[in-house]
Amino acid sequence: MRGKERKVIDDARDQPLDKRVRFSLRLLESASTYKDIVVRKKDGFTQILLSTRSTYNNTLNREVMNEVKSALEKAAVDDSKFVLLSAVGSVFCCGLDFDNIVKHLKYNRKRATVKLVDTIKNFVNSFIEFKKPIIVSVNGPAIGLGASILPLCDVVWANEKAWFQTPYTRFGQSPDGCSTITFPKIMGRAAANEMLINGWKMNAQEACDKGLVSQVFWSETFTQEVMVRIQEITSCNSFVLENSKALVRYNMNVELKQANERECEVLKKIWASAQGMEYMLKYVQNKIDSF
Structure with missing residues (x-):
C-alpha cells in the first residue's frame, strides 16, 4: 500500500464510524466526479485542489473552470464552513489555456468565442456569488x-x-477576473497599471505589501502554517463566518458582476477579431519555440 493511501485510511480510522462512512463516500464522489480537480471534504471545510490532467501547469480550459464552478456550487449548500482553494504540485495556476483557446477558435470562431467567454464569466461569477469564505493557499506561480x-x-x-x-x-x-476593479482598489492605480498593462512580475512579499496577499510563509513550513490557521478558522461558528463575509462584501457584488460583464464583452471582441487571433497565435507559437 502506498504512503498516501495509508494516510487517507489512517485519517479515516481516527473518526467515529458514521463520520468514516461519510468520509469514504465523499472520497469516492470526488474521484468519480472530477477529472481536473481534487475535492476533499474535511470536518468543517471543503478543500478544492487544482490538479489538471487535461492541461499543463494547472491552466484553465472550459473543463477545468466548469469543475471548479461545480465544486463551489456543492460546497455552497453542504455543511462546509468555508472553502480552501489550493493546487497540487509547484504551480498554483497559470491562467487560461491559450493552446486550447486557439484550437477552439480556429473553427467557427464566433460560436467558440461565445462559449469560451461565457465559461469564463460563469467561472468568475461563481467566486463572486459564493457566500462562505474562500481561503486560498498559493503554493507557486499565479498568472493571468x-x-x-x-x-x-x-x-x-x-x-x-x-x-x-x-x-x-x-x-x-x-x-x-474583475481585476480592472479589484486591482486598483487593492494596490492603487499606478501599481494596478504596472500589473495589468505592463505585466509586472510581483514576488510574494511585494504582493503582500500591495495587499494582494494576506500573509507569506516560508516554503519549508508552508503547508503546516496553512493548516494551523485553517484549524483556527474551522473552530469558528459557520453563521458568524458567513455573515462576517456578507458585511465585508456588502454592496460589492453588483459592481464586481458589472466589471466581469464588461471584461467579458471586450474579450469577445478581441477573440472574434482577426488581429486578436493573430496575437494569440504568435504567443502560442513563441511559447512552443522557446522549449
Whole structure:
C-alpha cells in the first residue's frame, strides 16, 4: 500500500464510524466526479485542489473552470464552513489555456468565442456569488486569471517562492477576473497599471505589501502554517463566518458582476477579431519555440 493511501485510511480510522462512512463516500464522489480537480471534504471545510490532467501547469480550459464552478456550487449548500482553494504540485495556476483557446477558435470562431467567454464569466461569477469564505493557499506561480481571481477570495496565503503576474498585453488579451476593479482598489492605480498593462512580475512579499496577499510563509513550513490557521478558522461558528463575509462584501457584488460583464464583452471582441487571433497565435507559437 502506498504512503498516501495509508494516510487517507489512517485519517479515516481516527473518526467515529458514521463520520468514516461519510468520509469514504465523499472520497469516492470526488474521484468519480472530477477529472481536473481534487475535492476533499474535511470536518468543517471543503478543500478544492487544482490538479489538471487535461492541461499543463494547472491552466484553465472550459473543463477545468466548469469543475471548479461545480465544486463551489456543492460546497455552497453542504455543511462546509468555508472553502480552501489550493493546487497540487509547484504551480498554483497559470491562467487560461491559450493552446486550447486557439484550437477552439480556429473553427467557427464566433460560436467558440461565445462559449469560451461565457465559461469564463460563469467561472468568475461563481467566486463572486459564493457566500462562505474562500481561503486560498498559493503554493507557486499565479498568472493571468490565476492571479486576478485572488481578490474575489477572502484570505490569501502565499508560499515565499510564489509569484504573481498578469501579462495580458503579451497574450494579446484584455484583463479578466474583475481585476480592472479589484486591482486598483487593492494596490492603487499606478501599481494596478504596472500589473495589468505592463505585466509586472510581483514576488510574494511585494504582493503582500500591495495587499494582494494576506500573509507569506516560508516554503519549508508552508503547508503546516496553512493548516494551523485553517484549524483556527474551522473552530469558528459557520453563521458568524458567513455573515462576517456578507458585511465585508456588502454592496460589492453588483459592481464586481458589472466589471466581469464588461471584461467579458471586450474579450469577445478581441477573440472574434482577426488581429486578436493573430496575437494569440504568435504567443502560442513563441511559447512552443522557446522549449
